[in-house]
Amino acid sequence: MATDCTLRIAETYVAREGMWKLPVLTGLINSPTLRPDGSILDRPGYDVSTGMLFDPQQTRFPSIMPEPDRDEALAALSYLRKLIDSFPFVGDADRAVALSGILTTVVRRSIPTALLHAFNAPVAGSVKSLLVDIASMIASGRPAAVIAQGKTEEEMEKRLGAAFIAGDALISIDNREIPLGGELLCQALTQTTLKVRVLGKSLNAEVPSNAAVFATGNNLTLAGDMTRRAIRCSLDPGVERPELREFDRDPIATVEAARGDYAIAALTILRAFHVAGRPQQTTPLGSFVESSRWVRDSLIWLGEADPCATMDQVREADPRLEAFNMVIEQWQAVLGQRRVSVKEVIDAAVEQRQASFAGRPEFLHPDFREALLVVAGDGGAINSRRLGKWLSANQNRIIDGMKIMALDVRRVRRSGRPDAGADAPAAAVGGFHQPDGGGTRLDAVA
16 A cells, blocks of 8 residues: 655655665646657656656546647637737737747746746736736646745845745746846756755755746836847736726636646647647747747747747847947947047046036036946946946947957057067956056947
8 A cells, every 4th residue: 555655764765865766857747748859748647758747636638639730720729819819918929928928838848948928018907917827727727826026136046946946837926126137047047957055055956947937017127138038928908997907707717617628729739830840930049949949930830920029129128238228329429439448438428518607517428427327336426347347248249230349458568669479368448457558449340
């Protein structure tokens, strides 16, 4: 007769790290799925080839068609679209992001990396989180459990790390209030395994990074490297109090009543695309090749808009990119493309015109000063060390055909002649001590 092992046996076994002989568990799933090779995984229990454990939790799922064709995939897509057709999507690509979120969630354990799916609206009550709940309900039978972003990146890393250690299949960062980014989140989207710190211990746990990651927020923005790791669905109810709107049906109750049908519909789309040979529709995204070639291309194959078309809007809304653009624009207007040092850059930004009698002095280039304060401000002044670090981090990045270039520095003999055989390494002016002659400049890119 099967019985649970005692706590003493479990603790003893855990203590024998390095001597374990149990099969590796890569993840728990609560609905059928497709393996990385496109084959069907619908038998409850442990799957040796993938390391996944399928626990249907007493839900009965219809059989997945082994050889569905494109017409059957279109019927499955129509079935999913009816579930979300009352949502106020701004455009077709936004609806495609919502569909991509559903498809990604049901096969997330079988694809090495996946984009973050973000849901954005101008006002609260626009049913952003409901779209995440729909994806979670179809895959797991439960609405999404959410985490808060936190006020600092460190808080965010702790919450994310705990979710990955717990093996969550879906992670939803709810009601983001500041630009979303951070090293751990970026790594979680592009790496297959992570080392995260166990809270309260000086210990790192190695965990698989195979959770579907979502984020919601009002006027949601993503910063820095996150802009190439996310697609964003925009909703606009077009009313002042969207929470007062009435819907003709409850999507969550609808999924709950026919969860098996919705899960199989999503898998039918992906299986049909696989049976068709996964015909390439687009150039795959770097770092997300498998999910791009399967989830994204399957939607385009069926006539949906490209969900990755929303990435341009995500990038344009990046506050770091906006700040960089402003510095480039003002640098070109004030300094041109000549060679300058950090000191000369700051001097030009804070230069003042002569005040009239009893008047206050004014900055000659206030827009340039404001742009530098955004990237290197310190109590109302431009901090030279911060500016140097910012220049170093952004050198050679091309924006609108322009880039900031660091110039080579040559050692100078006492005679004053350059030592042709001893070139110092090139470095951005920021954060480095530079001999005379070193500097940086703005260059046009041919």
